[in-house]
Amino acid sequence: MKEGFRQAMAWLHTWTGLIFGWLLFAIFLTGTLSYFKEEISHWAQPEIRSHQLDPVTSLGLAQQYLQSNAGNASSWFIRLPNEREAALSVNWRDPNAQGRRGFTSKALDAHSGEPVEARDSRGGEFFYRFHFQLEMPYPWGRWLSTLCAFIMLLGLVTGIITHKKIFKEFFTFRPGKGQRSWLDGHNAIGVLVLPFHLMISYSSLVLFMYMVMPAGILASYGDTGGYFNDLFGRDDPPAMTGVAAPMAPLPELYAKVQTLAPGARMGYIQIQNPGDSSARVTFTQAAGDHVAYRRSANWTFDGVSGELLRQGAPESAAMMTAFSFAGLHMGNFAGPWLRWLYFAFGIAGTAVIGTGLVMWLGKRQLKHAKSASLPGELRLVEVLNIASMSGLLLGVAAFFWANRLLPVGLQGRADWEVKAFFLAWAVSLVHAVLRPGRKAWGEQLALGALAFALLPLLNALTTGQGLDQSIAAGDWAMAGFDLTALGTGLFLGWVANKMLRAPKPVAKRAPRTAKASAEVVEVNGC
Amino acid sequence: MLSIALIGFAGFAGLCLSMEKHFNELLKRKPSGAQVRALRIGGWLLLALSLVLAVQLRDWALGLVEWIAVLMAGVTLWVFGLPYQPRLLLGLAAASVLLGPLLAVIGV
Numbered sequence: 024m025k026e027g028f029r030q031a032m033a034w035l036h037t038w039t040g041l042i043f044g045w046l047l048f049a050i051f052l053t054g055t056l057s058y059f060k061e062e063i064s065h066w067a068q069p070e071i072r073s074h075q076l077d078p079v080t081s082l083g084l085a086q087q088y089l090q091s092n093a094g095n096a097s098s099w100f101i102r103l104p105n106e107r108e109a110a111l112s113v114n115w116r117d118p119n120a121q122g123r124r125g126f127t128s129k130a131l132d133a134h135s136g137e138p139v140e141a142r143d144s145r146g147g148e149f150f151y152r153f154h155f156q157l158e159m160p161y162p163w164g165r166w167l168s169t170l171c172a173f174i175m176l177l178g179l180v181t182g183i184i185t186h187k188k189i190f191k192e193f194f195t196f197r198p199g200k201g202q203r204s205w206l207d208g209h210n211a212i213g214v215l216v217l218p219f220h221l222m223i224s225y226s227s228l229v230l231f232m233y234m235v236m237p238a239g240i241l242a243s244y245g246d247t248g249g250y251f252n253d254l255f256g257r258d259d260p261p262a263m264t265g266v267a268a269p270m271a272p273l274p275e276l277y278a279k280v281q282t283l284a285p286g287a288r289m290g291y292i293q294i295q296n297p298g299d300s301s302a303r304v305t306f307t308q309a310a311g312d313h314v315a316y317r318r319s320a321n322w323t324f325d326g327v328s329g330e331l332l333r334q335g336a337p338e339s340a341a342m343m344t345a346f347s348f349a350g351l352h353m354g355n356f357a358g359p360w361l362r363w364l365y366f367a368f369g370i371a372g373t374a375v376i377g378t379g380l381v382m383w384l385g386k387r388q389l390k391h392a393k394s395a396s397l398p399g400e401l402r403l404v405e406v407l408n409i410a411s412m413s414g415l416l417l418g419v420a421a422f423f424w425a426n427r428l429l430p431v432g433l434q435g436r437a438d439w440e441v442k443a444f445f446l447a448w449a450v451s452l453v454h455a456v457l458r459p460g461r462k463a464w465g466e467q468l469a470l471g472a473l474a475f476a477l478l479p480l481l482n483a484l485t486t487g488q489g490l491d492q493s494i495a496a497g498d499w500a501m502a503g504f505d506l507t508a509l510g511t512g513l514f515l516g517w518v519a520n521k522m523l524r525a526p527k528p529v530a531k532r533a534p535r536t537a538k539a540s541a542e543v544v545e546v547n548g549c
Numbered sequence: 550m551l552s553i554a555l556i557g558f559a560g561f562a563g564l565c566l567s568m569e570k571h572f573n574e575l576l577k578r579k580p581s582g583a584q585v586r587a588l589r590i591g592g593w594l595l596l597a598l599s600l601v602l603a604v605q606l607r608d609w610a611l612g613l614v615e616w617i618a619v620l621m622a623g624v625t626l627w628v629f630g631l632p633y634q635p636r637l638l639l640g641l642a643a644a645s646v647l648l649g650p651l652l653a654v655i656g657v
Contacts, residue, residue: 193565194565194571194624194628194631195628196631196632198632211628211629212625215621215628216625218621219621314614351614356611356614361614361618364618364619364622365618368618368621371625
């Protein structure tokens with residue numbers, strides 16, 4: 024009975040892993056990149072220079088700019104520069120606008136307060152959106168990625184059940200032994216980084232629980248709108264009085280917040296009815312100030328007298344639980360070191376999926392090692408493996424190359440970057456179809472190696488903010504991107520080199536019969 | 550954070566060596582029963598110590614997150630580094646036992 028259960032779980036692990044693995048790989052890789060969303064955006068818009076942080080001055084500049092350029096807007100939003108975002112962002116809403124439209128956004132230089140005309144690019148936002156929306160129309164992308172999160176969780180649980188020697192082989196990795204090493208690697212990364220894997224897939228389900236388990240919400244609220252209003256607080260603007268009144272200086276209100284919550288960093292600042300006697304100013308604390316993704320830390324002032332009107336109430340225990348998972352997933356609170364660890368664990372998750380896909384095929388390929396070509400279904404898996412892994416890397420590289428090479432004035436420039444991403448991905452699929460497996464892997468990885476390793480050079484030539492400049496200026500977001508691209512290029516080059524060399528003889532497995540039998544059972548289980 | 554990472558790393562190294570298979574492979578001899586027990590207890594104690602330090606240094610929320618993060622990173626380094634650089638990692642583990650608490654005292 025027990026063996027039967029384990030076999031069933033192994034079956035489930037194998038087949039859900041194969042079917043969803045390709046998409047999960049893309050979700051994990053782009054999600055991992057999202058831990059450096061702001062840094063990627065900074066690289067993608069090098070026109071926005073980073074300066075020493077000075078929230079008070081920045082806030083004054085933002086208010087000045089909005090007063091003279093958006094005096095009649097119905098609301099303003101200000102995002103102060105922080106350790107990771109260089110721009111002082113201002114948004115405002117046209118008074119005659121309907122619904123969600125009518126927003127104007129500007130990036131201001133944090134020191135001069137002048138608008139910066141940065142190149143049109145979605146930057147890190149593209150990878151971030153892709154990892155849960157998959158560039159599909161709402162709500163289908165979210166549904167699909169949520170389903171993938173569920174499959175990932177399922178894969179982890181079934182994987183643990185299938186993996187018999189989780190404690191006995193806790194510290195085991197045996198390289199250079201073909202299929203055995205792949206399984207060791209797959210298991211070891213899976214088990215050693217398990218807390219992260221479990222957290223990331225379970226918290227995805229928590230983030231989208233209004234979609235996954237909507238019954239409770241629908242029964243009490245009828246729709247999700249009322250639920251979100253209760254969860255995050257209402258956002259109804261006060262009625263306009265029509266009486267013009269000078270606004271209180273925002274830096275003074277900022278100082279009041281600082282006395283209420285010393286050292287608090289600000290996420291965004293919302294000003295409703297600016298210039299009217301009913302003006303309201305709401306400061307919301309930066310998400311990075313807490314591990315939990317709290318929305319309650321906010322302070323609302325009368326925009327004219329500067330009097331504190333209300334503070335956000337603390338969350339209930341249930342809300343704190345959900346927000347803790349959300350916060351852990353997004354990792355806004357992570358400083359540089361912890362952020363790098365998040366990135367490394369994200370890569371680890373991607374590697375677990377990738378090694379699983381490679382093993383699925385590798386095991387079945389062994390049976391056809393002697394024949395000239397693979398059966399059609401195995402060839403299909405091979406092509407999809409190549410396109411979904413090395414092809415995706417080429418897509419990511421294409422996005423960055425497009426960012427530097429497309430003319431700045433090009434109409435729909437940001438969309439062209441996205442098209443470059445998908446185009447490169449599609450071409451890699453065609454290439455994988457046309458070339459034999461090992462060659463396709465090697466060639467795509469070699470091209471990827473070149474594309475990533477040359478990014479710093481391309482950056483230096485096109486923007487004049489190459490490594491020499493960025494390191495000297497202490498712009499570590501820019502330098503870190505270039506160095507990471509270089510490292511990625513070197514790593515891909517190493518792998519490509521392995522793939523392009525003549526394959527080692529695989530016949531090593533044959534002599535070990537008696538000893539191998541125990542292992543084979545387990546290898547077959549995956 | 551570094552002190553927590555080092556102490557946790559040493560803890561896992563101890564737990565790894567407390568397994569006869571790994572002790573044999575790394576130190577080329579059979580461990581005695583007392584050694585196994587000492588390594589196992591020492592390993593767990595170091596892990597517990599790093600947890601206490603993490604919570605003390607960063608409070609519960611961030612402390613727990615950082616503790617799990619550096620532990621995962623350390624043990625992954627250990628497992629994937631062992632086949633290639635066993636002596637280096639053993640040395641690093643030994644150094645961590647001394648350096649970790651030392652750094653903890655000065656609060657790093």
